[in-house]
Amino acid sequence: MTVETKLAVSAQDVRSFSEAHNEPQWLTELRERALAKVETLEMVKPDKTNVDSWNFFEFPEHKVEGKAISSLTELPQEVQAIVDENQQNLFIQHNNTAAYLQVSEELKAQGVIVTDLFTAVQEHSDLVQKYFMTEAVEVDEHKLTALHTALVNGGLFIYVPKEVKVEQPIQAVFYTDDENTSLFNHVLLVADQFSEVTYVENYLSIGAAKGQVNIIEEVIVNDGAKVTFGAVDTLAEGFTSYINRRGETKRDASLDWALGLMNDGDTVSENVTHLRGDGSTADAKTVVIGRGKQNQNFTTEVRNWGKSSDGQILTHAVMKDSARAIFNGIGKIEHGATKANAEQESRVLMLSPDARGDANPILLIEEDDVTAGHAASVGRVDPLQIYYLMSRGISRANAERLVIHGFLEPVVSQLPIEGVRKQLVEVIERKVK
Amino acid sequence: MSTLVIKDLHVSIEDKEILKGVNLTLNTNEIHAIMGPNGTGKSTLASAIMGHPKYVVTSGTITLDGEDVLEMEVDERAQAGLFLAMQYPSEIAGVTNADFLRSAINSRREEGDEISIMKFIRELDKKMDFLEMPEEMSQRYLNEGFSGGEKKRNEILQLMMIQPKFAVLDEIDSGLDIDALKVVSKGINEMRGEGFGCLMITHYQRLLNYITPDHVHVMMQGKVVKSGGSELAQRLEAEGYDWIKKELGIEDTDAITEEA
Numbered sequence A: 001m002t003v004e005t006k007l008a009v010s011a012q013d014v015r016s017f018s019e020a021h022n023e024p025q026w027l028t029e030l031r032e033r034a035l036a037k038v039e040t041l042e043m044v045k046p047d048k049t050n051v052d053s054w055n056f057f058e059f060p061e062h063k064v065e066g067k068a069i070s071s072l073t074e075l076p077q078e079v080q081a082i083v084d085e086n087q088q089n090l091f092i093q094h095n096n097t098a099a100y101l102q103v104s105e106e107l108k109a110q111g112v113i114v115t116d117l118f119t120a121v122q123e124h125s126d127l128v129q130k131y132f133m134t135e136a137v138e139v140d141e142h143k144l145t146a147l148h149t150a151l152v153n154g155g156l157f158i159y160v161p162k163e164v165k166v167e168q169p170i171q172a173v174f175y176t177d178d179e180n181t182s183l184f185n186h187v188l189l190v191a192d193q194f195s196e197v198t199y200v201e202n203y204l205s206i207g208a209a210k211g212q213v214n215i216i217e218e219v220i221v222n223d224g225a226k227v228t229f230g231a232v233d234t235l236a237e238g239f240t241s242y243i244n245r246r247g248e249t250k251r252d253a254s255l256d257w258a259l260g261l262m263n264d265g266d267t268v269s270e271n272v273t274h275l276r277g278d279g280s281t282a283d284a285k286t287v288v289i290g291r292g293k294q295n296q297n298f299t300t301e302v303r304n305w306g307k308s309s310d311g312q313i314l315t316h317a318v319m320k321d322s323a324r325a326i327f328n329g330i331g332k333i334e335h336g337a338t339k340a341n342a343e344q345e346s347r348v349l350m351l352s353p354d355a356r357g358d359a360n361p362i363l364l365i366e367e368d369d370v371t372a373g374h375a376a377s378v379g380r381v382d383p384l385q386i387y388y389l390m391s392r393g394i395s396r397a398n399a400e401r402l403v404i405h406g407f408l409e410p411v412v413s414q415l416p417i418e419g420v421r422k423q424l425v426e427v428i429e430r431k432v433k
Numbered sequence B: 001m002s003t004l005v006i007k008d009l010h011v012s013i014e015d016k017e018i019l020k021g022v023n024l025t026l027n028t029n030e031i032h033a034i035m036g037p038n039g040t041g042k043s044t045l046a047s048a049i050m051g052h053p054k055y056v057v058t059s060g061t062i063t064l065d066g067e068d069v070l071e072m073e074v075d076e077r078a079q080a081g082l083f084l085a086m087q088y089p090s091e092i093a094g095v096t097n098a099d100f101l102r103s104a105i106n107s108r109r110e111e112g113d114e115i116s117i118m119k120f121i122r123e124l125d126k127k128m129d130f131l132e133m134p135e136e137m138s139q140r141y142l143n144e145g146f147s148g149g150e151k152k153r154n155e156i157l158q159l160m161m162i163q164p165k166f167a168v169l170d171e172i173d174s175g176l177d178i179d180a181l182k183v184v185s186k187g188i189n190e191m192r193g194e195g196f197g198c199l200m201i202t203h204y205q206r207l208l209n210y211i212t213p214d215h216v217h218v219m220m221q222g223k224v225v226k227s228g229g230s231e232l233a234q235r236l237e238a239e240g241y242d243w244i245k246k247e248l249g250i251e252d253t254d255a256i257t258e259e260a
Helices: A011-020 A026-039 A105-109 A119-125 A125-131 A145-150 A384-389 A394-414 A418-432 B044-050 B074-080 B097-106 B116-129 B147-163 B178-191 B203-211 B230-238 B242-248
Strands: A091-095 A099-104 A113-116 A156-160 A170-176 A186-192 A195-204 A212-221 A225-234 A240-249 A254-261 A265-273 A281-290 A295-304 A310-319 A324-333 A341-348 A358-364 A371-379 B005-011 B016-025 B031-035 B054-063 B082-085 B093-095 B165-170 B198-203 B215-220 B223-228
Touching: A011 A026, A011 A186, A011 A324, A011 A418, A026 A125, A026 A145, A099 A113, A099 A240, A099 A418, A105 A119, A105 A156, A113 A119, A113 B082, A119 A125, A119 A156, A119 A186, A125 A186, A125 B093, A145 A212, A145 A240, A156 A170, A156 A195, A170 B082, A186 A195, A186 A225, A195 A358, A195 A418, A195 B178, A212 A225, A212 B203, A225 A240, A225 B082, A240 A254, A240 A281, A254 A265, A265 A281, A265 A310, A281 A295, A281 A324, A281 A394, A281 A418, A295 A310, A295 A341, A295 B230, A310 A324, A310 A394, A324 A371, A341 A358, A341 A394, A358 A371, A371 B147, A384 B074, A394 A418, A394 B044, A394 B093, A418 B223, B005 B044, B016 B054, B016 B223, B031 B203, B031 B230, B044 B054, B044 B074, B044 B198, B074 B082, B082 B147, B093 B097, B097 B147, B116 B147, B116 B178, B147 B178, B178 B198, B178 B203, B215 B230, B215 B242, B223 B230, B223 B242, B230 B242
Parallel strands: A091 A170, A156 A186, A170 A195, A186 A212, A195 A225, A212 A240, A225 A254, A240 A265, A254 A281, A265 A295, A281 A310, A295 A324, A310 A341, A324 A358, A341 A371, B031 B198, B031 B215, B082 B165, B165 B198
Antiparallel strands: A091 A099, A113 A156, B005 B016, B005 B054, B215 B223
């Protein structure tokens, strides 16, 4: 069944939008081709959640201007809390406007590129064209990938040249404070051979929202390179979100994800890593809190293509109120990936009898000489743990708090920026209260 | 001086009566040992004092300086001055030993009067040093992946940091090698004195070689059947429990299966 797709934008709108941003011809054409496909492509099909009736297509404005700033003190309190004035490499996007960029002289001298996507397609057109919706995500996977390509209205491009080690993390904050904003945001991170980089991003909304979130992020890790990717999403209830973070690792490359997925609205999140190269590794850690009447679907997949590749998945989720969520953990070992390893752990902690959380572990193995394992559980807080903590004088409420924070610690401890770590702890605190 | 009084305590687990009328009085500045064969209710007594959720007190009383302990929640019992070193402490992933201990100490202090981090670290370092625990153990997750001996040491560390009025030590000596037993005993002896009372539950007399009890009690079939001084423990070590059974005319009925 094809779902009827009513679009607020026409082919002419897309062309005008692209021209207004002085985009190279390849991108204008790519947008147009993508838009034409939205109608006929299938809807995204996250396992065990039917999203056919979700509203991914209506939104008030294609672009909402934000304000460029020259000093961090001009930022709202919520954003200031997560950025450090000593942060050397920082990008901030306000609604759909690139608002602030700080890149250290050292990185510039080394040829590292950090710039908003619109500037990137003008200044580094060939490089962006090579990787944008080509290697990791394809335009015509389903309606939402095509829609994203047609409407992309913000984002960031990071390129780390061969053998460059970026010592300080690169931080990005995408925040919205206008309810008409939609985020068709695209982050493209390319780490060339034997380079190293740590990237941390926040998606944050202040106040109400009634737009769309359709985010695609592509991380390309070339031979021998190492990328650590941290993210904390705290988008408002009014956003229906499709968030796709995908990685490609080449030979001996490594990609570690630490994702704190804390949106308040209905969300489809997929985080897939293709271990293409022999000896490449991925460690995908995700923590989630579902509350209210949220309906969410999380897929974490690591696919082993390369020999001796190693994929690790850890998902810890807390469900309260009458929130619902599916947690698909997929380890897939392709034919020929000898000596590959695929491990996963999914744990769901239920805080309310009305909440629903289903851990759905899947192992697909098409090669003999491999190792794999999975553990999944759905349960309540262990009464003996609470008894133990209370026997030291800690109140029941605090004991539960400690256990929950501990449960979500695997991602918190991986975030390399103090402000972001603290923010996630505060979000957890606020959400489980 | 504080006093913990247990009177005619009956305790059941899953409708099976384990304690059948225990009477015991502990004062601060006293160390008591409870000995007895397996499955006589020793650990049940410890759990009932602290308020383990699975154990149901069907009759009898426990009071601390006249206050009704059985009316209190588990955390209130701890706040009132009770401490239980558990036989099988829970593991809590993601919560560091140090953060947990600081929460425990601050739970006894008013909001706004929390212990300063510097002072806390000084105290913690001192006590860990005393118990010959490597510094990194404060940053490890609470009991997670600890060996049996490390867990026991960690219980004693908590005891020394929290400084309760009364500690119940549930088989603190089980699974310890001689060196670890010496360290754990050193910690308990350090606590000994005014303002501290202790109830040690053990199978073995060997713990009492390092910590001399003021009083020794023997539990059988859910009751304290005999009390005496430290010489009683020595006689038990030498002669076993049969002479007591004979003396009191106790027949071996069905042994009580006890949950940890």
